[in-house]
Amino acid sequence: MxxxxxxxxxxxxxxxxxxxxxxxxxxxxxxxxxxxxxxxxxxxxxxxxxxxxxxxxxxxxxxxxxxxxxxxxxxxxxxxxxxxxxxxxxxxxxxxxxxxxxxxxxxxxxxxxxxxxxxxxxxxxxxxxxxxxxxxxxxxxxxxxxxxxxxxxxxxLAFFDAIAPIIYHDSIDMSRAWMQSRYDKGDTEEERTAYLNCPMTKDQYEAFIDALLAADKTEFKEGETAGYFDGCLPIEVMAERGRETLRFGPMKPVGLTNPHQPDVKPYAVVQLRRDNALGTLYNIVGFQTKMKYGAQKEVLRMIPGLEDAQFARLGGIHRNTFxxxxxxxxxxxxxxxxxxxxxxxxxxxxxxxxxxxxxxxxxxxxxxxxxxxxxxxxxxxxxxxxxxxxxxxxxxxxxxxxxxxxxxxxxxxxxxxxxxxxxxxxxxxxxxxxxxxxxxxxxxxxxxxxxx
CATH class of the missing domain: 3.50.50.60 (FAD/NAD(P)-binding domain)
Structure with a gap:
């Protein structure tokens, strides 16, 4: 018709x-x-x-x-x-x-x-x-x-886009992590505790950045130029722009207090957000990545609280067309x-x-x-x-x-x-x-x- x-x-x-x-x-x-x-x-x-x-x-x-x-x-x-x-x-x-x-x-x-x-x-x-x-x-x-x-x-035209890993909640060590939205933002208790936080000391952060920069990553095919949309930059690309970039981006420690150590201000914080209604899955906020699968598991398990993390989905990179x-x-x-x-x-x-x-x-x-x-x-x-x-x-x-x-x-x-x-x-x-x-x-x- x-x-x-x-x-x-x-x-x-x-x-x-x-x-x-x-x-x-x-x-x-x-x-x-x-x-x-x-x-x-x-x-x-x-x-x-x-x-x-x-x-x-x-x-x-x-x-x-x-x-x-x-x-x-x-x-x-x-x-x-x-x-x-x-x-x-x-x-x-x-x-x-x-x-x-x-x-x-x-x-x-x-x-x-x-x-x-x-x-x-x-x-x-x-x-x-x-x-x-x-x-x-x-x-x-x-x-x-x-x-x-x-x-x-x-x-x-083309650019490259990356997706973040998703982790099973029951594999996260809650004796090290805690639930809190940044600045306790939200009208209800559920909203004020919507994010799961994993704190890092300065030494842990520096070791994490070293491992991130050294990790095996997906390479582009010959002739492909890697242009990224800024809203979905892989964490490795951010780290390559400066060792403190992640700490002022997705790993910024502001607006959060660790109840396990309330007197110790974290040097950096990794946040995870609930990915399903059951609360069984959490995605790592802002952690789009082009690391190869084996390297992802190794590097991400350096994050305090994620040492035994089990992944429902690993991150990856793909070519986008527009x-x-x-x-x-x-x-x-x-x-x-x-x-x-x-x-x-x-x-x-x-x-x-x-x-x-x-x-x-x-x-x-x-x-x-x-x-x-x-x-x-x-x-x-x-x-x-x-x-x-x-x-x-x-x-x-x-x-x-x-x-x-x-x-x-x-x-x-x-x-x-x-x-x-x-x-x-x-x-x-x-x-x-x-x-x-x-x-x-x-x-x-x-x-x-x-x-x-």
């Missing part, structure tokens, strides 16, 4: 795009190659599977841009955010989720929708006709990536050379689960509006959604384009506010107040347009 919307990829972006379009009354087919064709990072064939962290980051929608993006998606009836809150885990001010039930619920809701069909097949070429959204993410299959590169006239979107996509996320093809998610050059799902939300609405004959109005750039889509479709400098998380630097300034750290709280609140009003107006107008 020519009015059917086809979506390639059932990750965060593809799932959200399908949900939005189907709820607008459009028939949708999701084409997902898993589980027939696997990837380095995926473990299941579920839609919306989380492959790296289990965190959607800050949930503060008044002072944080990603928290504002959470809010905007909820107002738009977003499936990903609804499901994230349904399977929320304690994580202080962050929104962490129980990854397996989350993906199972996303899959169940999509497959139960009367307007959605899931086809488990691999698409290896660019379709020539119809309505399509390509939301294959950073792990786009080789054949399709080659087809995209051939159409765009240049090799797709488009130079400012040169290739129009303001409706359509490929300029083939406007029947839209792109959404991480392949467009946004970074993170939330940002990927957000671009899926917009792509699904835009595609459905085209099919229904009611083109959608531009999203105000002063909203989190609008700031992101503007960045990837023309706001960013094409020559230096790299994956980007949502941040207030992408928003047009609010005039008349104080600058610097002292004025930051008021400034961020002004950004979010303005965005909420404009997003609410845009959603209301979009619904009116569709009803006419």
């Amino acid at each position: 020519e009015n059917t919307l086809h979506i390639i990829g059932g990750g965060m972006a593809g799932s959200e795009a399908a949900w939005q379009a189907a709820n607008m009354g459009v028939q949708v087919v999701i084409h997902e190659m898993r589980p027939k064709v696997g990837t380095f990072a995926h473990q299941t064939g579920n839609l919306g599977e989380m492959v790296c962290s289990n965190s959607f980051r800050s949930d503060d929608h008044e002072q944080n841009a990603v928290g504002l993006l959470h809010w905007e998606m909820v107002q738009a009836g977003g499936l990903i955010m609804q499901t994230a809150y349904q399977h929320r885990l304690p994580a202080g001010g962050a929104l962490a989720v129980d990854r397996d039930p989350f993906a199972e619920t996303v899959t169940a809701r999509l497959t139960a929708h009367p307007n959605i069909t899931v086809s488990y097949d691999e698409i290896t070429t660019l379709p020539e006709t119809g309505h399509w959204i390509i939301a294959t993410g950073p792990l786009t299959s080789g054949a399709l990536a080659d087809a995209i590169a051939a159409e765009t006239g240049a090799e797709a 488009l130079n979107s400012p040169t290739l996509l129009d303001d409706q996320m359509r490929l300029r050379s083939k406007p029947h093809l839209r792109f959404a998610g991480q392949i467009t050059g946004v970074e993170g689960y939330v940002e990927s799902a957000a671009m899926g939300l917009l792509a699904g609405r835009m595609a459905a509006a085209d099919i229904l004959g009611h083109p959608i109005k531009d999203v105000p750039q002063e909203t989190a959604m609008g700031a992101l889509i503007k960045h990837i479709t023309g706001g960013a400098e094409a020559k230096t384009f790299q994956p980007m998380n949502v941040n207030f630097g992408l928003f047009p300034p609010v005039e008349g506010l104080k600058g610097g750290r002292r004025g930051r709280k008021d400034r961020y609140k002004a950004y979010t107040d303005r965005a909420k009003a404009l997003w609410t107006d845009w959603l209301g107008q979009s619904q009116l347009d569709a009803a006419e």
Whole structure:
């Protein structure tokens, strides 16, 4: 059927795009190659599977841009955010989720929708006709990536991404570790004790850095250049930038007191965050790694409390692919050379689960509006959604384009506010107040347009 919307990829972006379009009354087919064709990072064939962290980051929608993006998606009836809150885990001010039930619920809701069909097949070429959204993410299959590169006239850009290890809780020595969120952040006792902490002395930290730098690591193939997204730097890369880098990053000791030795301030602290509702699995926060498996076990077991750690999943590194979107996509996320093809998610050059799902939300609405004959109005750039889509479709400098998380630097300034750290709280609140009003107006107008 020519009015059917086809979506390639059932990750965060593809799932959200399908949900939005189907709820607008459009028939949708999701084409997902898993589980027939696997990837380095995926473990299941579920839609919306989380492959790296289990965190959607800050949930503060008044002072944080990603928290504002959470809010905007909820107002738009977003499936990903609804499901994230349904399977929320304690994580202080962050929104962490129980990854397996989350993906199972996303899959169940999509497959139960009367307007959605899931086809488990691999698409290896660019379709020539119809309505399509390509939301294959950073792990786009080789054949399709080659087809995209051939159409765009240049090799797709690439960077390298790493995932952190996950440890069984019952293998952690709690006589050395303790539960506490940094600065005791959280409204409940559960939130204030959402993180598991492993302290290090100066000597332990120095020995850990020495072992980390000397460990066997995954080497790149000949001709590959290692570019990393800063938000997912492997710990070895951070350590190579300076011996104290980790101590001012994921291993910073501030805001924590060791109840086993309350008078001794740790020199560094490794934090772990609950990875499932049962509390049986914990991931090491910020410990993405490219160490080989044997070296990982050896080095990570140097962390006090993890001497006998058992790993549910070891870390690893994989190649990610994304488009130079400012040169290739129009303001409706359509490929300029083939406007029947839209792109959404991480392949467009946004970074993170939330940002990927957000671009899926917009792509699904835009595609459905085209099919229904009611083109959608531009999203105000002063909203989190609008700031992101503007960045990837023309706001960013094409020559230096790299994956980007949502941040207030992408928003047009609010005039008349104080600058610097002292004025930051008021400034961020002004950004979010303005965005909420404009997003609410845009959603209301979009619904009116569709009803006419």
